Each structure stands twice: as C-alpha cells, then as structure tokens.
Amino acid sequence: MEFPPCPPTLKSIQHFLKLAQEHDSRDVVIAYWARLYALQVGLKASTQSAEETKLLLAIMDWLEQMKKQHADNEALTNDIAAQAHIENYALKLFLYADKQDREENFGKNVVKAYYSSGVLYDILLTFGELSEEALHNRKYAKYKAAYIHNCLKNGETPIPGPFPDDESSELAGDNLAGGSNDGASNVTPTEDGAAEFKSENVEPVTPSTPPAPQVTPPTAEEVLQNPSKLPSPPVDEEKPGGFEPYVPTEQPNAAIYTPIVPVAGVQITAEQMITAQKYCKYAGSSLNYDDVKSAVEYLQKALKLLSTGSE
Template sequence: MEFPPCPNSLKSIQHFLKLAQEHDSRDIVIAYWARLYALQIGLKASSQSAEETQLLLAIMDWLEQMKKTHADNEAITNDIAAQAHIENYALKLFLYADKQDREENFGKNVVKAYYSSGVLYDILLTFGELSEEALHNRKYAKYKAAYIHNCLKNGETPIPGPFPDDESAELNGESPAGVKDEAGTNVTAPEEPSTDAQSDNVEPSSPAPQTTPPTVEEVLNNPNKLPSPPVEEEKPGGFEPYVPPAQPNAAIFQPAVPVHITPDQMITAQKYCKYAGSALNYDDVKTAIENLQKALKLLTTGAE
C-alpha cells in the first residue's frame, strides 16, 4: 500500500513510519505496531490539516486491513503476545549493536541497530510504562546511536562500550543521518570523558578481531544467531547495559502450605508464560527461563 507523504507538521512520527516500511516484508508484527503507535502520536499532534488527515486515514485503513488479514497472528491481536514479541526484537537489536560496538566494528549498521532498538522501546509505550530494563536499554541505545553517528560524521574514532553518562546525547525523536534514510538531524554529540580522569594504569584494550561483522538485516533474518550479552568487568561510573538479577533456584518456591492466587496474579503468571514462549521463538533461552521462573515464583509464593 502506498501512503501519502508525511507532512512536516507530523515530523514526530516519521521515524516510526520509516521503521514500519522497513519491516513490511520482514516482520508484519513490527510494521503493524510501529504504524499503530505512529497513528496514536499523530492524532495527538495533528492540526487536522488536509495533508495530515489524508495520511492518518490511510494508516487507519492499513491497520484495519492487516488486522483482518492476520487475524490468526496472536502478536497482532493480543497485546501481551505483541509486547513480548517487540521486547525480544528490540533486545536482539540492542545486543547486536552492543556487541559490535565493544568489538570496535563501528559503522552505519551499528548506529542503525542502536537507533532502531531505541525506537522499538518507544513503541512499547503502547502497552504502558516500560520496565527498568527497557528504560535503561532505550536510553542507552539512543545515547550510543547519537554518539557513534556524530563521531563518524566528524571523522573521530568512537570510544567502544560504555562510559560515563552524558544527558546531552538525546536524539529527541530524530533519526541520525546515514541510518538508511540519510535524513538530516541536529544531534549533539556527547562530550568525551576527559583524559585526565582516566587511570594511568589502565592497559590499552586488545585490537578487535579482523572479521566482517554481520549486518542488521543478517541478524534479524537469522533468529538462531542472537548474540549473547558481552561479559566485562564493571567500570566505576560506567553506564553498563542492564543485566537482570539472578533468579533464585526454583526448588525454594515449593510452598509449605497452599497459596491463594488472585485472578490478577493468575493473569500476570499467564503473561510471563507468554513472554517465555515468545522468547523461545527467537531461541532466547535465557529470557524464557527468567520469565518461567517469575511465573513459578508467583504461583508458588503469591509474591512477584
């Protein structure tokens, strides 16, 4: 379906529409919820001009058509399944970008992956407030996208991996130039840490292996190649990607007396189980285990 051009007055939804367009043939679930979120934002920002109305009506028609065509796709018809699908997709992009970043494989693919991950975490606001992990990854992804983009633009070598946070590195909904659509933007690069503040005893890092990193498309089209989170020593003051706390052994969840489970708790447990099922679709065993453990704990202790 051909959509009318996005007027400048709805510039705030352009990056969601761009993401949707890129996923029309790759992942209809991502395309659907990206356009739905764009519609929600667009309706709030619209001044009801003819150009705005034409675009928003076209998005509405497309959404209705997709909902009928994919009525058997739970990730489109069910909010819980959709949220789990998008969370896993965003995390996959985030881990890919973080791995390439730490290995100093800088380029447009890394910027695009970080940025797209941040946009996906924005889309998750459709379902309510973000979790601590999602909030952390969203901020870090946008931070790194802006920083690496501006370093490359200015001919500088980015610092790999995390370093002290700088609040000036917000993208404010803008897409970095060179992230596929070459759209211009005014992104302020974060200030690099002062060399005086760095320890003289820190040894230089080993050079990254000379291998050709996979592209964003290769990662997304090969679910079995989900990268593992990097393991590094914690640096004081660093901005480390969020690592969920270790879950207790399931054996301690065996209740001594029967536990009364409320209807709301039962729904929450079902949600965790669906998250686990969605994670397994991407061969993300770690996330599946974490969600199953949460469900087991809730059902056996009555506490989250």
C-alpha cells in the same frame, strides 16, 4: 499500499513510519505495531489539517486490512504475544549493536541497529509503562546511536562500549547536542534522549588501534531479515567499564529457595493470570540469552502469584 506523504506537522511519527516501511516485507508484526503507535502519536499531535487527516486515515485502513489478513497471527491480535515479539526483536538488535560497538566495529550498521532498537522500545509504550530493563536499554541505545553517528560524521573514533558511569549523561548529552559547532550535526535530540537522523550516509572510521582479525559481522540489513545471524550475546569477557547487563535489584538465591505451597481456595483474577503469563514469557526470553538466573526469578514470581494470589 501507497501512503500519502507525512506532513511536517507530523514529523514526530516519521521514524515509526519509516521503521514500518522497512519491515513490510520482513516482519508484518513490527510493521503493524510501528504504524499503530505512529497513529496513536499522530492523533494526539494532529492539527486536523487535510494532509494529516489523509495520512492518518490511510494508516487506519491499512491496520484494518492487516488485522483481517493475519487474523491467525497472535502477535497482531494478542497484546501479550505482540509485546513479547517486539521485546525480543528490540533486545536482539540491542545486543548485536552492543557487541559490535565494544569490538570497535563502528559503522552505520551499528548506528542503525542501536537506533532501530531504541525506536522499538518506544513502540513498546503501546502496552504500558516500560520495565526498568527496557527503559535502560532504550536510553542507552539512543544515546549510543547519536554518539557514534556524530563521531563518524566528524571523522572521530568513537569510544567503544559505555561511558564511565559518572560521565555517561554528560558525554552523551554533548554528542546529542554537539557537532553543530562544525556544521556537521545530523542528530536532533528529544527530551527522552531520542535522536532523529537527517541522513544515513555515514562512512565507517578505522579505529586508531585496529582490532584483531575476525569474521566480518553481519550487516544490520542481514540482521533485520534474518535474526538468526545475530552473534551470541557477549557474556564471557567484559572490557573495563564495559556495558553491564541489566540485573534486577532483588535476585533470588536458587540454592535456598523454599517451594511455595499453594493456598487452598485461592482465586486467581484475569489480571493476575495475565501477569503470570508475562513472567513466564520473560523467563523464556531470558533463557534465549542464557540468563538462567533471571529465568529462575521470573518463574518463581509466576509460581508464587498462581499459588498464593499475591506477588
């Protein structure tokens, strides 16, 4: 389907529409929810001009067509399935970009993966507030995309991995707003740390200290078309000051876990049932990345909720 051009007044939804277009033939679920979120944002930002109305109506028509054509796809018809699909996709891109970043494999593929991951976390707002982990990944991905993009544009070698904790916001902020002094900035920051790219023509920069020979990593294009090409998440080695994986503030100790005895006559509400399903989904997602500790925590939360009717 051909969509009308996006008017300048709806510039805020362009990156969602672009992501959707890139996934039309790759992943209809991502394309569907990217356009749905673009529609939601667009309706709020619209000044009701003829150009805006034409585009928004076209998006509505497309969404209806997709929902009819893919009525058997739960990730289009069920919010829980959709949220799990998008979360897993965003996390895979994030882990891929983080691994390549720390291995100093800088280039536009890493920028693209980081940035796409950040946009996907934006789309997850469709389902409500983001978890602490998602908020962390969203901000980090956008800062990193902007930082590496500006470094490559200015001919500088990016610092691999995260910034020191006490300098992350300052350095990331400098690189989001910086670069303009040399007339080379192609990134515009937004209030939540998002970065908007005006160009993707970025040439990779060879690090001053070449990394050890290794297998050429898959491109972002290959990753998006076939997520199985993603390298395994880095779990064995961490560089000093390296990116620390998200760890919930309260971690259960499986060794001393006391089995929960179901309370007789407990009534589980529909909302609690959905919450329990989410915990089970998060546990499955954690196991995909060998995070047994988090999986145990989520399963215990689900069991407690179903057994006692309370969290």
